[in-house]
Amino acid sequence: MIHTRIAVTAASITTACRAVHPTLLSTKSLTHLPIANAFRAATCSRQLHVNSTVDIIPEKHFNVVFDIDGVLIKGKEVLPGTRTALGLLKSNNVPYIFLTNGGGLKEVDKAEQLSKKIGMHISPRQLILSHSPMRELVSKYEDKNVMVVGGNGSDCRHVAQYYGFKHIVTPEEVHSVFPYVCPSSACEARSVPLAEKYLQNVHRPVEAIMVFHDSVDWGRDLQVMLDALVSRDGYLNTVKTQAELHTTKQTVPLFFSNSDLVWSNEHPNPRFAQGTFRTCLERIFKDMTGQKLEYTLYGKPMSATYQYAETVLNKIAPIHRGPDGKPRRRTVYAIGDNPYADIAGANAYGWESVLVRTGVFRPEGEENHHMHPATTVVDDVEDAVRWIISKEIMKEHPF
Template identity: 40%
Template sequence: MNSMILNSCKNNGIKLINTLTLESCINKLLINQFHNAKSNKEIPSATPNTLNLNVNNPNLKIENSNDSDIKNIDILINPQQQANIQTPQVDLKLNLNVTKHKKPGIIFDIDGVLVKGKNVLPETLKTLKLLNTLHIPYMFLTNGGGKTEKKKAQELSQRFQVPIREEQVVLGHSPMRTISDEIKNKLVLVIGPDSCKEVAKSYGFKKPILSKEIISWRPSIWPFEDQQLLDCPYDLDNEQFGAVLMFNDSNTWGQDIQIACDILRSQNGKLGTQQIPYEKQAVPCYFAAADLLWSNDFPLSRFGQGAFKMAFTKLFKELTEKDIDIIQFGKPEKKTYDFTKELLEKFSKNCLNEEISNIYAVGDNPSVDVLGANNYGWHSILVRTGVFKTGENDKNYPAKTVVNNVLDSVKFILSQENLLNENEN
């Protein structure tokens, strides 16, 4: 875009801009377009087509001079076309006098930060549409799941009214893509909603199976509940399990714990057998998350996978007198942050053509979001709209910054990165 503007200036014989620098003209037009936007109008992206810069426009006062040096015409917003965005007015005094400025990367938790159950929090739409307008790279990192990243991105796009790509979504089970092909080729128990089976297949697992399918193979394995079972797709009399995968929250704790314990105590993964005495865990066990609590629209926080894990490990130790060896993914595990950081950098470079300065992580759960961000060296921001609701900071896992809501978190980030004017409150 800079070359287009320069060529246009040269073609019109302009050498120096005294009354307004070309940079100021650009910034003024951008600020006017942003602040004059109404809730039912588009906020255009900073492209040559939307800036409407015309050096022959009689309303734009530009004077010639002898100096031929035109500098500082890079602007904050990357000149890349963005999908149409319907947005309400956001009263921020943006600093657009920045040249070649790196952008902050922002990692958002979802539940308790952007939504409460089925309800989108009131600050969410303004926040994300502002970031899209400024081409600031952001991602969603949640310990939730139960669906593919593509489907989750489509769901979030609809709920948040901004275009979101699957590359921007990391779910609790997303790093399970990295599990070895040796395990992916074996029979694996998948714990979570039925949809998790299809997610596992999308990650390359060839033989995922649900507990309700196992029960239909031999109902006496869980002789309690009268539930709708699914036909067992494999010959479990002759198959061996290769792993237990906790993909997402279980709504059938009893049967999932029973069958998982049976597999882990079996002889070489053969369900229906048992090591006597128990010596070692038959197959590896993976968990997508370990948070004890999560926040929805109920007044009190709900049990998460961490609560299931506590019950599971306690019962297993009672049976075997030994601990389960669990390979843990999700927040606050380092391997999940490694996975997310790599995706953020790729998304920022390939989709936005932006370099990242610092990374900020916005969450509501101190023991998960804050702990993970602090351990990884990111700037943790704790909001008061989810698990953490009151107080100056959490005593056990203090965040670097505490704010009331997600919009306040982004205002703080923009201020820290000098993307707001000094007099912005």
């Protein structure tokens, strides 16, 4: 394999543009050109190898933020163009991070998992999971007993401990101590003895509930969470009177790591996600108490998650300063497949949004999403990155 470095000047780009697309010089934006032609015009090569060391952007005043499911990966498969897209950014030294509403593992473990799947090194510093911003809750709940919900086995318990929460209880542990909590036979079969050190917090009051990841046992988890929400001062196996349920305020704070109703995998239709689980809990709580369930949301499209992402970008991306010495405002491009999460969040936070057709978004005759229109819509992640690079080249050399 031969790795090459191409010296690209404004003149050479102009020559290439004239050769490939004569009308480009009078075009202020590449958004009206086909993606392939736009990038051909900017780089004079649509077939740049993923491992090439081509550096075609003289100034990098921009960053790229990737969603994962439906953009880079679908179920167990890596989507076409993923490695090429990441390789183009890496070879051009463009800082990028991953911002996903997925989770259930520590960032270091998820980064290792993603690296193996994609075949490229992903640093934990580049990865923001749905529950990553919930680290900020440690300062308030570090010494309090929190119920952690979601994920497989004790994975989310380990994440919470890694973040710094000291006292944790899970629905699985509650069920292990009180088998009658979930009386269905299928649920009883999943009740397994757990280490004694994990069970001591079952008898302490629940002082907050934190849903770190999608539930793998909706019936059990909804039941145990509701038990805590209608309990007296968070003590499980206690319950307020009917009058109290309908007149007193919710006393156990509730946090969800994301609001996605659905997500995309190999199935032709989107699958239920944490937002659907939350909707079920809201309806049950409303029917039982007559009151609206109160909770705090993290994940996309919530602003707290984008603020957290901004701090991560500040740590990995160099600060560029103008002639006056002041930091130059950088452009952030967010690539996603879910208009209600990825695109809505990016638009609200002032980022450029790129919507791909490989995941949740189903065009169905519309070029863009009717409610949350993206800056541009492309077929896949490779086209998204090529569009971004070509746009940035045009900024530097507006012919």
